[in-house]
Amino acid sequence: MINKPEKNFEDIALGYLDENIEFEPTATYDVDGDCVEFLARPDSFYAERIDDLVTVYYSQETDEIIGSLIKGVSKYCQKLKEKMPGFIIEIHEGSIMLEHLFLARMWESDMEEMRVIVYKQLQEAAERTNIRVPICKV
Amino acid sequence: MSDPLSQHYEYLDAINPIDGNKFTVKISCERMQIVARRGKGHVYEMAYVLPEVLIKPKAIFTGLRRDEDEPMKSNSFGSLCYVGRPSVAYMSNGQRVEPWPDQVYLVFVSDENAVYNWRWEKADSYDLDLPKEHDKRFKRRAL
Numbered sequence: 001m002i003n004k005p006e007k008n009f010e011d012i013a014l015g016y017l018d019e020n021i022e023f024e025p026t027a028t029y030d031v032d033g034d035c036v037e038f039l040a041r042p043d044s045f046y047a048e049r050i051d052d053l054v055t056v057y058y059s060q061e062t063d064e065i066i067g068s069l070i071k072g073v074s075k076y077c078q079k080l081k082e083k084m085p086g087f088i089i090e091i092h093e094g095s096i097m098l099e100h101l102f103l104a105r106m107w108e109s110d111m112e113e114m115r116v117i118v119y120k121q122l123q124e125a126a127e128r129t130n131i132r133v134p135i136c137k138v
Numbered sequence: 139m140s141d142p143l144s145q146h147y148e149y150l151d152a153i154n155p156i157d158g159n160k161f162t163v164k165i166s167c168e169r170m171q172i173v174a175r176r177g178k179g180h181v182y183e184m185a186y187v188l189p190e191v192l193i194k195p196k197a198i199f200t201g202l203r204r205d206e207d208e209p210m211k212s213n214s215f216g217s218l219c220y221v222g223r224p225s226v227a228y229m230s231n232g233q234r235v236e237p238w239p240d241q242v243y244l245v246f247v248s249d250e251n252a253v254y255n256w257r258w259e260k261a262d263s264y265d266l267d268l269p270k271e272h273d274k275r276f277k278r279r280a281l
Contacts, residue, residue, distance in 0.1 A: 009150035013185035016174035028172050033246065033254035042177040042230045046241055046258040049275070060238055060258070061229070069255065 025129035027098050034074050036133050038098055039067035040125045050118055053105060065121045070101060073133075080104050095134045099126035152192035152247065155200070155218065155280035163192065165253045178232030188256050191222030191243045196267040201277030202246075219276060220245040221269055227258070242269050 023042040030037065039045075043059035043066055050056055053076060057067035070076070077096075080087045084107070090100045102123040106116060147164035154161040173180050199219040221244055227237045238258055245256040262268045269275070 009148065009189055010185045012148050013170065013181060016170050016184075017178060017181045018174060019178065021175055023175065023177055026172065026175065030166075030169060030254055032166060032169070032248050032250070032252040035255070037172075037255075039176060042180070044179050044183070044228060044230050044258075046238065046260065047244075048260065049271075057257075060227075 025131060027126075027129075027131045027133045029073065029134045034072055036070045036073050036098075036101075037067070038070070038122075038126065038129075038131065038133075040129055041066040050115055051109075051111070054102075054119075054122070056118060056122065065118070065125060067125070068122055080108065083108055092132075095132040097126075098129070098131045098133050099123045101133065102126060147252070150189050150192065150253075152220065153195060153198070153281070155198040158281075160193075161251075163247055163251045163253050169254070177230055179228040179230040182228040182232055182234070184256070186226060187224045187228070187243055188245055188253070190224045191220050191245050191256075192253075195220040195222045195281060196242070197221040197272075197279055198281035199272065199276035199278065200280045202275065217249060218247040218280070220247065221267070221272075223267060240266060242267065244269060 025038075025040045027036055027038040029035075039057065041059065043061055045057040045059055045066055047055045047057050047069065053070060053072070055069040055071070056065055057069070058064065059066045077087075077091075084104065087104060090096050090104075102119050106119050106123075111119070146167050148167060148170060149162050149164050151160045152163045153159075170184065173184050197220075199221065200217070202217050202219065221242050224237055224243050227235050229235055240261050240263075241258045242261045243256070244259055245253060247253050260270045262270050262272060272279075
């Protein structure tokens with residue numbers, strides 16, 4: 001049973017806004033969802049699932065790929081480790097380059113051409129941001 | 139004495155799919171800080187769009203078919219997905235606009251009542267209140 005405080009959620013949420021912060025591309029691990037969320041641009045976005053692992057984020061304004069959500073990351077990395085033991089060398093201090101996750105997915109999965117194109121776009125977007133993903137328990 | 143863990147979450151109301159009454163869900167402060175760093179439009183979406191969908195959902199789905207890894211307690215629904223057609227949307231600069239056409243808003247809630255993701259998605263072309271491929275993605279519609 002959760003006891004909700006009296007303060008209005010809208011006010012609480014707006015209190016997190018800091019207009020002095022400049023947007024930076026990020027990839028963050030969310031423990032509640034065991035997912036990694038990658039965002040390369042601050043655009044408002046819509047999402048489209050392309051498979052059981054990745055949901056792609058498209059800009060509402062331009063329809064360009066601007067990020068993604070990678071689900072079940074811990075389990076997926078464990079699977080990669082079993083399937084491709086060499087994968088473990090890409091993990092340093094519990095994190096991995098984001099583009100290597102997309103690359104590994106293309107290697108281990110037999111996917112149709114359209115999906116490969118989307119994965120390549122994601123990989124390129126990740127390369128440009130040079131982001132490492134904290135992944136944890138592998 | 140307050141639970142120290144409770145200090146890491148903020149709380150808001152949602153409709154309970156079991157009885158249609160309100161219950162309380164939580165969002166981690168860390169998640170809210172991450173969203174805040176994305177800018178004004180994302181914060182406004184979190185402050186106004188997300189609570190609207192949790193209180194006025196068009197549908198609530200249970201059992202995310204592709205989330206085989208999700209931890210599920212025997213006495214719970216597992217994860218929930220709230221689907222709504224909110225009254226507003228926001229550009230990245232915070233400008234309030236009409237809701238995006240032919241899109242619905244999804245809010246995902248874990249079996250620990252933690253809201254862990256939310257976003258716009260394309261609607262089903264046959265039912266604009268539901269997300270594309272809802273029949274393949276969810277095991278059951280609870281509302």
